Amino acid sequence: MMTDKPTITYPCTWTFRIIGKNPSAIKHAVSTLIPNMDSYSLKPGNTSKKGNYVSWHLTLVVLSEDQKNTYKKDLLKQPGIHFIL
Template sequence: MEKKENKIEYPRMWGFRIIGEDKEKMRAAVKECIDNQECKIEDNNQKGKYYSQKFEAYVTSEEERNEFFKRLQNHKDIKFVL
């Protein structure tokens, strides 16, 4: 059986989920990491001291999507990126 490679079409909106300890700092981090693009950030859950938020950002290529992910991952106010 041949493996079929799925091709993602760009540009497109891409969803991210982040986890951290401070909702407002997480919101500021998102804006910083995605070059101040407009996006709607939704608060999801709070489990203990951690908050979960999700948002979509406009990405023009896989490289840009990966760069946003890397910036989010490396930001001091974000613990995890999914």
């Protein structure tokens, strides 16, 4: 059983999969946290079988693991966002 974390070299492009119920809430949360729309891309992903959840892919350059973790933590605090993968 391998427990070593993969080595990530920063800065790097990172994609978060954001899962919530309302696409508008996800778009609003991202634009609130990252106001410069030229610095990221946000594209629709999948919809759950019953249509209750949608996923969106947020891709941006992160400068460090701390920055990546901060983005994740701050996104999870936003209304309408249920999970981040």
